[in-house]
Amino acid sequence: MSDTATSHAAHGSPAHRELGFWRTYVFSTDHKMIGRQFIFLGLFMLIIGGLLAMMMRWELAWPETEIPLMSWVPEPYMYGGILPPQTYNAFFTMHATIMIFFVVMPIMVGGFGNFLIPLMIGAGDMAFPKLNMLSFWVGFISGLVMLSSFLVPGGPAASGWTAYAPLSAVPAFTGVNWGQHLWIISLIILGISSLMGSINYITTIVNMRAQGMGYFRMPLTVWSLFITAILLLLALPVLTAALAMLLFDRMFGTSFFLPQGGGEPLLWQHLFWFFGHPEVYVLVLPAMGVTSDILSTFSRKPIFGYHAMAFSMISIAFLSFTVWGHHMFVSGMNPLLGTAFMMSTMVIAIPSAIKVFNWLGTLWGGSIRLTSPMLFALGFVSNFLIGGLSGIFMAATPVDIFIHDTYYIVAHFHYIVAGIIFALFAAVYYWFPKMFGRMMNEPLGKLHFVLTYIFFNATFFPMHILGVGGHMRRIYNPTQYEFLQPLQGINIFITVSAFLLGLSQLPFVVNFIGSLFAGKKAERNPWLANTLEWSAASPPPHGNYDTPPVVYRGAYEYSSPEVKEDWLPQNKQLGPGATAARAH
């Protein structure tokens, strides 16, 4: 194996040509630039999504009072800074849509997926660089279409990110006409972007792994992105079909989802959640992969149960297509189906539990360094633990009757989906040196973690209590209900915590922008990690590697007895006495 490696080296990298501003920074076909573009797009949208949440929280704590600084918004969107119910509905719809489709997906899948896949498998670029560029720009247009819906008469979509028909299918029911049309069109466009991306990821991983990089030597980050791409490929066309039907119902009166015309409202829910549940794993799997790699690196220890980790992700992917009905226990669906979906949901909890225990196993016996990326990865594990456990309540059908559509659900999915932000930050702190060639500031990173962790929990944990108290989701003014009066103090506490959570992101903004320009220059391998990307320059040039790397072992040979150092890169060739290592 090692003999052929040297002959490959002569091949060399393509000469780095000067491409000019437009081809380098805007219409780039370099996976690393496209990855950065996705990340900047996502971070920009994160600010919008976050500000929408702040205005909603103000409304929930102090209903129908003037939101500071917002009196400039014209009527009928706001009245002297006071949010009317219609705008409130539009805000939570857009908050969820933006956070899911334009923050977590672009950053985790589009951004880190693009940046890391070729680097981690030892390839020079993606299989289809032009398709890759197209994928970003189509996604960008989709984002513009989504944001433009804020500007049309009637405002943006206001039927929730789940867009349940018939509310979403007839303009008169929400009073939103073009806002909802644009919402649908934007997501159809985004589906095309994601399909192009996922085809590229799958092709690249199947065909372009470096010599010696067997599937079971791939880092778990690559495994997670591989499975995510397959999920996207299978689930997104279902959403696209459903969205097209919804658009037809709205524009041409086709009545796919309207009973008066022979349609069926529950059909939308089946189609939407058939996409929607795999979508949850599209969001969370890359976070799990990244977390696994970071925990291993900073514990200086091989990931515990590598095969179990890979197979648990594969089984999660299969099972994720069988659990959609657990969103519909009180929808009027046949109760027997409810029982079947409860069973499949309990089964999918098993691989999730395995992952948490394996992360614990990785920490056990390690030599743990609490760096910023490690702290955020641990924060993700802690959030995923709470979100996973709270999911068991709603999997149990009788309990779900009570907590369905309450803040218990809101608490649960924020611990999972907003919890992913912790893995997202972990990834930014970890790969920033590789991405931009500079280190981020550690003390600021730790401050960012401590504040974010405290106020994240102070914001989302009390939502469980609201849910137990019966507090419905998506209500504009909780004080309209007598039975929610005693809970209003908790709403105020959550709102204050949410504002502080927002402010806690300032150290990150300062750190990110400051480090971009003035961070300490990064070496190739600042964390002493094993995976291939750390053997490339920081940042890697066009084409990534001077010589195509050859892989001799798995990604997690930390503290191996074969070498004196506590890391052993995947592409490091050991002397003939050390052949045993290759068995891994």
Add this chain to the structure above:
Amino acid sequence: MMSWLPEDVSTFGGEIDRLFYVIYYITGAAFLLVTALMIIFLIMYRRREGRRATYTHGNTTLEIIWTVIPAIVFISLSFASVSTWGKIKAHAPPPDVQLQVTAKQFNWEIVYPGPDGKIGTEDDVQVDNDIHVPVHKVVHVILKSKDVIHSFFLPNLRLKQDAVPGKDILVWFEAVKPGKYELPCAELCGFGHSGMRGWLYVDSPEDYAKWVQTTWPAK
């Protein structure tokens, strides 16, 4: 946390709450166990000069144990849920009182059968947003919707069911304590969703008779 549950006044609510508590204790124990181990490991195995991390790729026995135990717990929870779910959803006891609730943006239209006991006849009584039922009687509600999906939510009876246009969905309950209980809509139904609510009045037999006498047409 669980002390925030609204008072339960239904016959099946106790079973739901019991299951709620069981899951709460199991997940609470799992949370404490994992979090405690995590903190202990972070302290015990923090970086120290001269100590090298243990080189291990896993432990098959351990992994089998922590796969099988959650599997047993999750499957047991499913079986524990099945009978309660069936009781609430599939095996409604015969009705003492029947009424029809039609949801629309943004009200509950309540139709009582009137003196002849049949819904859909001339002597039906229609009221917006107020439901009167006698205590200790099985009540059947036919849920309908005129426009979008709404959700009929009685927190104190641990009852929630979506009202879906084009469908007649049967729900039932039996209240065990007289009182006035809120009936919010729990599914987003438009700009008036917040504030769409009614009241359930659970009356003593005497009060119920009095209400029937004053509200329903004479026989």
